Structure formats: C-alpha cells, structure tokens
Amino acid sequence: MTVTSHDVARLARVSQATVSRALRGDPRVTETTRMRVREAAATLGYVRSELGRGLSTRATHRIALVAELENTLYHQLMAPIHDELLERGYRMALLAEHGDEAIHERLLDRSVDGAILMTTRLDATLPYELARRSLPFVFLNRIGGPVEAPSVTADNVGGSRAAGELLIGLGHTRIGAIVGPADTSTSRDREAGFRDALEDAGLVLPSKRVFRREYDHETGRLGFAALMAADDAPSAIFCANDFIAIGFLNRALELGITVPDDVAVIGFDDIDMAAWPAFELTTVRNPLLAMARRAAGTLIDLIESTGAAERDVFPTQLVLRRTHGAPSESTA
Amino acid sequence: MTVTSHDVARLARVSQATVSRALRGDPRVTETTRMRVREAAATLGYVRSELGRGLSTRATHRIALVAELENTLYHQLMAPIHDELLERGYRMALLAEHGDEAIHERLLDRSVDGAILMTTRLDATLPYELARRSLPFVFLNRIGGPVEAPSVTADNVGGSRAAGELLIGLGHTRIGAIVGPADTSTSRDREAGFRDALEDAGLVLPSKRVFRREYDHETGRLGFAALMAADDAPSAIFCANDFIAIGFLNRALELGITVPDDVAVIGFDDIDMAAWPAFELTTVRNPLLAMARRAAGTLIDLIESTGAAERDVFPTQLVLRRTHGAPSESTA
DNA sequence: ACACTATCAGCATACGTATGCACACAATGC
DNA sequence: GCATTGTGTGCATACGTATGCTGATAGTGT
Numbered sequence: 001m002t003v004t005s006h007d008v009a010r011l012a013r014v015s016q017a018t019v020s021r022a023l024r025g026d027p028r029v030t031e032t033t034r035m036r037v038r039e040a041a042a043t044l045g046y047v048r049s050e051l052g053r054g055l056s057t058r059a060t061h062r063i064a065l066v067a068e069l070e071n072t073l074y075h076q077l078m079a080p081i082h083d084e085l086l087e088r089g090y091r092m093a094l095l096a097e098h099g100d101e102a103i104h105e106r107l108l109d110r111s112v113d114g115a116i117l118m119t120t121r122l123d124a125t126l127p128y129e130l131a132r133r134s135l136p137f138v139f140l141n142r143i144g145g146p147v148e149a150p151s152v153t154a155d156n157v158g159g160s161r162a163a164g165e166l167l168i169g170l171g172h173t174r175i176g177a178i179v180g181p182a183d184t185s186t187s188r189d190r191e192a193g194f195r196d197a198l199e200d201a202g203l204v205l206p207s208k209r210v211f212r213r214e215y216d217h218e219t220g221r222l223g224f225a226a227l228m229a230a231d232d233a234p235s236a237i238f239c240a241n242d243f244i245a246i247g248f249l250n251r252a253l254e255l256g257i258t259v260p261d262d263v264a265v266i267g268f269d270d271i272d273m274a275a276w277p278a279f280e281l282t283t284v285r286n287p288l289l290a291m292a293r294r295a296a297g298t299l300i301d302l303i304e305s306t307g308a309a310e311r312d313v314f315p316t317q318l319v320l321r322r323t324h325g326a327p328s329e330s331t332a
Numbered sequence: 333m334t335v336t337s338h339d340v341a342r343l344a345r346v347s348q349a350t351v352s353r354a355l356r357g358d359p360r361v362t363e364t365t366r367m368r369v370r371e372a373a374a375t376l377g378y379v380r381s382e383l384g385r386g387l388s389t390r391a392t393h394r395i396a397l398v399a400e401l402e403n404t405l406y407h408q409l410m411a412p413i414h415d416e417l418l419e420r421g422y423r424m425a426l427l428a429e430h431g432d433e434a435i436h437e438r439l440l441d442r443s444v445d446g447a448i449l450m451t452t453r454l455d456a457t458l459p460y461e462l463a464r465r466s467l468p469f470v471f472l473n474r475i476g477g478p479v480e481a482p483s484v485t486a487d488n489v490g491g492s493r494a495a496g497e498l499l500i501g502l503g504h505t506r507i508g509a510i511v512g513p514a515d516t517s518t519s520r521d522r523e524a525g526f527r528d529a530l531e532d533a534g535l536v537l538p539s540k541r542v543f544r545r546e547y548d549h550e551t552g553r554l555g556f557a558a559l560m561a562a563d564d565a566p567s568a569i570f571c572a573n574d575f576i577a578i579g580f581l582n583r584a585l586e587l588g589i590t591v592p593d594d595v596a597v598i599g600f601d602d603i604d605m606a607a608w609p610a611f612e613l614t615t616v617r618n619p620l621l622a623m624a625r626r627a628a629g630t631l632i633d634l635i636e637s638t639g640a641a642e643r644d645v646f647p648t649q650l651v652l653r654r655t656h657g658a659p660s661e662s663t664a
Numbered sequence: 665a666c667a668c669t670a671t672c673a674g675c676a677t678a679c680g681t682a683t684g685c686a687c688a689c690a691a692t693g694c
Numbered sequence: 695g696c697a698t699t700g701t702g703t704g705c706a707t708a709c710g711t712a713t714g715c716t717g718a719t720a721g722t723g724t
Contacts, residue, residue, distance in 0.1 A: 048441060049387075051386045051387045051392070055384060055387055060383070062443075069411035078410075079428060086428075095424075096411060106423065110379075251609070277583070277586040278585055278610040
C-alpha cells in the first residue's frame with residue numbers, strides 16, 4: 001500500500017541501502033545512480049517514513065510545545081516557534097496542560113526530541129522529571145523552580161519596577177494591583193518589582209489593594225469589583241498582564257468610570273490589542289515573539305548539544321499611551 | 333540508556349512479547365505475571381516507545397492540525413480539538429501553512445493518521461493530494477473545492493442572509509461590505525448570503541461598496557478608509573468576520589465616528605471580544621468550539637473507519653448587541 | 665492412567681530506515 | 695602484470711513494539 005525505500009530500490013535496481021544514501025545526499029553514491037534513484041522515487045511518489053527514520057536514528061526532529069491553552073497569551077507564540085523550528089528542520093507537537101494532569105508519559109515516549117515549557121508553575125514536578133530522564137527542554141516566559149535548564153524570559157522585575165515608578169512619578173499614592181497566580185514566576189517577579197518601586201518611594205502595597213486570580217480578562221473585571229468599591233479606592237492600578245488590564249478597562253467602560261481621570265491603569269506584555277484605539281493601554285513591552293524564536297533556537301542547540309543552560313533575559317520597555325496619567329485633583 | 337520492553341522482560345523474567353501483552357491488558361496473560369510485569373515496568377520507569385509501536389501497528393495516534401497561524405481565529409480552536417483528540421487517545425501535531433508552501437510531505441510521511449484542514453483555499457491542491465494518497469482528513473470551518481471529504485462548517489449563507497435582512501429591516505439602503513479573500517469558501521458563502529438578502533429587498537451591492545482583503549483587524553481599518561470617504565458612504569457595513577468588524581470599530585473610534593448612529597456595523601463569528609463593553613458588536617454566532625470538537629470526532633471516526641464523508645452544517649444565530657441600529661435621520 | 669482440551673508464555677518475524685562492514689571493481693604505480 | 699589504493703554498492707543488522715504461531719504445562723473427563 002505505502003511506498004517504501006525497498007520499492008524504490010527494486011525499481012531503480014539498487015539495494016535499499018543505496019536508496020537511503022542516495023536520497024540523503026551521501027557523497028559515496030555516484031551521480032548517475034543518485035539520479036536513477038531520485039527518478040524512481042519520484043515515479044513512485046516515495047515519501048520517507050518518519051517512523052522508520054526516527055526508530056533508526058533515535059531522533060524524531062519533533063519538539064513539544066507545552067502550555068495551558070486556556071491562556072490565550074501563548075497562542076500567539078505558536079507561529080514564531082513553528083517557523084523557527086521549521087527553519088531548523090523540526091516540527092511541532094502541541095501538548096495542552098490542564099492543571100495537574102500528567103503529561104509526563106507523552107513527553108517521555110520518545111515521540112519528541114525536546115520540549116518548550118511555557119506555562120510551568122513554580123511547584124511543577126514535570127521539569128525535574130524531564131531532567132531526570134534527560135529530555136532536553138527550555139522554559140519560555142515563565143520559569144519553574146530551581147531546575148538546571150535554559151530559560152528565556154523578560155526582565156519582569158525591571159519592567160514592573162518601571163511601571164511602579166511611572167505611577168509614583170505621576171503623584172499617585174493609593175495604588176492597587178491585580179495579579180496572576182502566586183505559583184508562577186511571572187507573578188512573583190512582577191509583583192516583587194512593583195513592590196520594590198513603591199518601597200523606594202516609601203509606599204506600601206496593602207493586601208486589601210491586591211487582587212489575585214488568573215491571567216485573564218475575567219480577572220480584570222473581578223479585580224475592578226474587588227478594589228474599586230472601597231471609599232479609599234486606588235487612583236492607579238497595576239495589572240500583571242494586558243488581558244487583566246483590558247478586562248479592567250472594559251468593566252470601567254461599562255460602569256462609566258473614566259480612565260485615566262478616575263483611575264489610571266497600566267498593563268504588562270504589550271499585546272497587539274493594547275494599541276487599539278478602544279484601549280490605548282499604557283503597558284510594559286514584553287518581547288514575546290523574539291523570545292519565542294530564541295527559545296526554539298536554544299532548545300535545538302541543546303538537542304544538538306551545541307548549547308549550554310543559561311538564563312536568557314530580554315529587556316522590557318515602558319510603552320506610554322493613554323491609560324496612565326496624573327490623578328485628578330479630586331482623587332489625589 | 334532508554335528503557336525498552338526487553339529490559340522490563342529481563343527483570344520480570346518473561347519474554348518481551350509477554351511484556352507487550354501484559355501492559356496492553358491482553359487477557360491471555362495471567363494476573364500474576366501481569367502484576368510482575370507491571371511492577372518491573374514501574375521499577376524501571378518504562379514508557380512505551382511511540383515510534384516502535386507506530387512502526388509495528390502502522391498507526392501513530394497523532395493527527396495534524398493544518399492552519400494559517402496568521403489567522404488568530406483558529407488559535408482558539410486548538411484547545412477544543414486537543415481535548416477531543418486526547419479523550420479518544422490521539423495527539424496533535426501543528427502544521428502551519430504559509431500561502432503555497434508545500435506541506436504535502438510532512439503529512440504523507442506516515443507521522444500522522446489524519447489531518448484537520450482549517451484554512452484551506454478553494455483552489456488548494458492539498459486535499460486532492462491527500463485523497464489520492466488516502467490520508468483521512470476533514471475540513472473545518474472552511475471547505476476546499478469539490479473533494480470527497482467530510483466537512484464541518486457553519487451555515488454561512490444563512491447567517492449572512494440574516495445579517496443582511498437585519499440591516500434592511502432597520503431601513504438601511506446604502507449598505508457596504510468588508511470581506512475576506514475570494515478564494516475561501518467562507519467568503520464566497522457569506523458574500524452570497526448577504527447579496528441574497530439585498531436582492532430579495534430589491535437592493536444591490538455595488539463593487540464600490542465592497543472592500544476585500546484578509547480576515548483580520550487591519551482589513552477593518554483599511555475598509556473604513558476605502559468605503560467611508562465617499563459622499564454617499566454606506567450607513568451600514570457588513571463585515572465578513574469579527575476581527576474585521578472590530579478593526580472597523582477601532583478606526584471609527586479613532587476618527588470620532590459614532591457607531592451605530594453614524595454607521596451601523598455587523599460582524600460574523602461572535603468571538604469572545606465581540607461581547608466586550610468596548611465593542612458590543614452585533615454579530616452572527618458561529619459555533620466554532622462545538623464545530624471543532626465535532627471535526628476532531630469525525631476525523632477519528634473516519635480513521636477508525638466507522639464514519640462516512642458527510643457535510644456537517646451547524647446553524648448560526650444572530651446576536652443583537654449595540655452596533656446595529658436604525659440609520660439616523662441625517663444619513664437615511 | 666490415558667487422551668484431550670484449555671491456558672499461558674515464548675519464538676520468530678514484521679514494520680521502514682540507517683549504517684558499519686565487507687566486497688567487487690577500476691585505476692594507478694612500480 | 696602484480697600489488698595497492700580508492701571508489702561505489704550490497705549485506706546484514708539495529709532501532710522498539712506487536713502478533714501469529716508453536717509449544718509447554720496443567721486441568722478435565724473417562
């Protein structure tokens with residue numbers, strides 16, 4: 001049914017070994033026989049089996065992308081990763097994580113040469129498991145615990161510190177924050193950087209002005225409800241990512257609260273939507289696309305053992321748009 | 333280095349064949365030996381090789397998802413497809429299409445059991461190639477040419493007809509449209525349905541009131557520029573998907589044009605964003621998530637040869653929000 | 665006690681490709 | 695003309711799992 005290299009060999013009147021070598025461009029086969037083999041392969045429509053090849057070479061040229069697909073931030077990283085992998089001769093398998101569900105087996109069954117972990121939690125056991133079984137992997141955007149592995153992240157501490165300094169410089173004193181899950185490195189670092197900035201200015205971030213949930217739109221809406229009802233509601237809110245910020249903006253819009261006059265908002269990531277006229281969100285640019293390509297490249301270097309485990313930190317940059325702004329007189 | 337079934341066999345003092353049977357739950361192996369094998373496997377941390385298994389059984393239990401990743405609409409379909417596949421014991425490979433780039437080989441190298449085609453163009457040759465080589469596949473959302481293959485789509489003609497009827501019922505007579513690429517079945521069908529509605533009302537859709545480009549945000553912005561500058565600019569615009577509509581809304585917002593008073597807008601798909609307070613987009617619901625799961629299920633039925641090639645059409649539904657509305661007196 | 669059946673495990677091999685090794689042949693040097 | 699070197703191809707086998715067939719053992723009935 002399916003055409004194998006044996007079929008090609010028979011038609012070209014050579015051995016299967018020669019077919020393999022000819023099609024792979026081995027210099028030890030003559031140009032004339034190579035042509036004959038190529039022709040036979042074309043005639044039969046031969047496509048080399050990745051299964052046979054993988055079994056023989058012990059390499060699949062496929063890497064796994066592991067993410068919680070519920071978090072749509074990571075969707076946009078698939079294209080750059082896919083392209084980088086393709087350029088280097090690799091393909092992509094997609095593995096969705098759902099909380100604690102075990103995906104160990106699907107990574108360790110030799111169906112992939114390595115993995116990019118995008119949504120790892122700090123207490124995750126998966127990275128240790130992979131390290132123990134020596135499956136190459138890199139962390140992208142988030143880091144999971146103190147495992148020896150390359151990582152590609154943004155300067156989350158510096159970025160959120162800059163966000164905090166911006167709000168303080170504008171004169172805000174009652175400042176709140178809506179953050180993501182505590183067991184993620186991004187939340188930990190972004191919160192730390194933001195607190196640093198406040199502390200330097202002699203301010204504190206009381207727990208009543210912190211709302212913590214997921215990195216999503218809904219969290220922004222819920223955070224609004226939780227933080228803005230108080231009499232001494234914040235005059236400025238730092239959102240740990242842009243989805244949260246946009247959820248907050250949407251809720252404000254719905255209630256007729258004006259941004260930035262009634263409350264200033266600053267996000268993190270600078271996703272495409274942040275620049276839309278409907279939002280004009282002031283935010284911290286997280287160079288995710290470049291990071292994604294880098295992570296893919298680093299992983300392949302690691303697989304082909306030309307790379308070492310290092311922490312790759314990309315600089316962030318404050319992007320000033322509309323939603324920051326000095327607090328109005330009435331709320332200052 | 334890696335643990336194989338032979339290693340397990342040696343430790344459990346049985347043959348490799350028995351290990352295979354024991355772990356697969358073959359009733360021909362005794363409960364006691366099965367236990368012994370299980371224990372040995374656990375001790376060694378054995379994980380069955382998908383490569384060996386695939387080569388032997390001629391099935392990979394992996395399906396390919398083929399899409400133009402530039403189109404972010406399809407990103408949200410990955411999670412439901414992934415989950416449906418997982419429930420039925422399949423995994424997912426992601427293959428990005430870039431225009432005409434040939435992905436034939438990566439589908440035909442026996443690394444996948446089937447494919448879901450999401451962004452096929454009407455003139456694409458890939459479906460014919462797959463059919464010729466008898467690789468099972470299904471179309472999702474879009475259809476590509478008259479190939480014998482199952483498809484899962486929305487009732488695009490009916491949905492856009494309803495959109496047209498809504499605008500006409502509101503009294504609009506100068507109506508425009510911003511549509512996607514002509515070589516997609518969705519554009520063809522949505523345009524046809526919309527034209528049907530106008531024709532029934534004795535109206536026409538002149539080419540000067542149609543702007544055609546991609547299914548994205550930028551197209552909405554460009555469409556605004558192209559259609560709204562005229563003296564007799566449309567009082568209502570049908571956008572062939574929500575990204576286009578939201579791009580249009582953003583541009584209107586930027587220019588201070590009021591929706592729906594100055595111009596009514598209606599989209600297609602009902603993506604999450606459409607419901608956001610910033611947009612409140614009136615649109616046609618395209619039950620994409622349910623369709624995605626269905627497509628995955630249909631494909632697996634086909635692979636396991638319990639299914640037939642049929643066209644599965646999901647009903648659409650008009651979702652009335654804010655952006656439709658009667659034309660104001662001044663523009664009517 | 666014998667023949668017969670049922671049950672369980674092992675042997676051998678297939679799946680498709682890659683590759684170390686051996687071998688055949690031609691070309692070269694003396 | 696013989697030994698030597700180099701070049702191109704084939705043979706055999708490995709990779710890890712699944713499975714048809716054979717064989718061994720225990721259990722049953724007469």
